[in-house]
Amino acid sequence: MDSEIFIVGGGLAGWRAAEAAVRGGASVTLAANGVGNTPDIHALNCPVLPEDSVDLFIEDTLASGKGGSDRALVETMCRESLALKDEFSFDGTVIRPLGCSVPRAVSIRHAIGAIAVSDIKKRLKDKVKVENRTVTPEEVLALRAANPGLKIIIATGGWCGKYDFSDNPRYLKGDGLLMAEALGAALKDVDEQHVQYEPTVRVEGPRRGIPVITTLLYEGARMLNLEGREFLGDARLNKDELSRAIFKEGGYAIFDLTGVPDEKILECKMDLSERLIKVAPAPHSSLGGIVIDTKCHALDGDGKIVPGLFACGEVTAGVHGLNRLGGNGGTAAMVFGTIAGREAALEVNKDKNQ
Ligand SMILES: Cc1cc2nc3c(=O)[nH]c(=O)nc-3n(C[C@H](O)[C@H](O)[C@H](O)COP(=O)(O)OP(=O)(O)OC[C@H]3O[C@@H](n4cnc5c(N)ncnc54)[C@H](O)[C@@H]3O)c2cc1C
DSSP: SSSEEEEEOOOOOHHHHHHHHHTTTOEEEEEEETTOOOHHHHHEEEOOOTOHHHHHHHHHHHHTTTSOOHHHHHHHHHHTTTTHHHHHOOOOOOOTTTOSOOOOOOSSTTTTHOOOOOHHHHHHTEEEEEEEEEHHHHHHHHHHHTTTOOEEOOOOOOOGGGSSSOOOOOOOSSSHHHHHTEEEEEEOOOGGGEEEEEEEEESSSOOOOOBBOGGGGGGOOEEETSSBEEEEEEEEOOHHHHHHHHTTTSSSSEEEEETSSHHHHHHTTOOOOOEEEEEEEEEEEEEEEEEETTEEEEEEETTEEEEEEEEEEGGGGGGTTTOOTTHHHHHHHHHHHHHHHHHHHHHHHHHOOO
């Protein structure tokens, strides 16, 4: 390997890491076998409104995680998210994901994930060596053995693609967890309890597997059971509670959008003819993964840094606890991607100066 940093994963976390690493003066190779879930990030959390604050953002994230989040990681993400305000020209729409006390999710044309990555690729043109391929744990192990000074950043996303009915691509099956384990890192919360279901995934038609966005429940949408009875009333539950409510009704529901204004439907890039949609909960986000500290170093079972190994984005554990607040997947990938790349480059420079 002739690069100083090897990044596995070409979603938002991987590309943010690449940009920060290049900015830090390091040479980078990035390998990826797809785009991951990043093109689905339509909005992400950043406390932009006067009634919002970093403290409220932290409070909402910890409450959503139901005691399972790592406070230091949550505080880092929420604090560092403020810098996104200066970095991006958000388009002014601020939506309120389920579980947020106030509107907080910002975007650019409802496509912040795709736009952010495409802009980074333009800025980094020719500055990063890109390999379009699948990386295996064996390869990573061999690379480490052959290049002891190489910094490796794992940004392979979650594992929900391994389920038959999921809204993730099939290739997102948790390969990065095996890579991290092979290199001596500890994993946490890698179990069925730490799989977040998207409550409202289409089960029929050409768009099967694509979710209907739950924020429409704040815009006049209703949830009906298959007999046509509304079962939520005024309750506006977080995603986890909504999935459980649908399972209680037999596992399926009708997302009734007849009361939602046309402009809200169009804002969500939906077809106006789609008003009664059969949906079911499907595995959507994995919440556990590689144990990291606030600088994205991977940690071993004793809490010690695994030298030269970093991880960021959905492949890591600790931020989301037992339930990810809507909009926090993108924020975590943005913030921790940058931290991982920056810290890896700092270590490269430190090695050079020794
Ligand atoms: C339908 C849907 C809608 C969503 N909407 C939102 C939203 O609006 N807001 C929000 O904040 N979050 C949203 N999320 C969550 C968000 O998409 C993820 O949290 C985010 O994409 C994680 O970024 P990442 O870079 O860690 O992983 P990903 O974007 O999934 O990227 C993972 C990368 O790793 C690569 N990879 C994996 N294994 C290998 C391997 N063995 N070899 C090489 N490459 C590999 C993949 O090809 C990919 O490039 C949504 C998720 C889904 C499924």
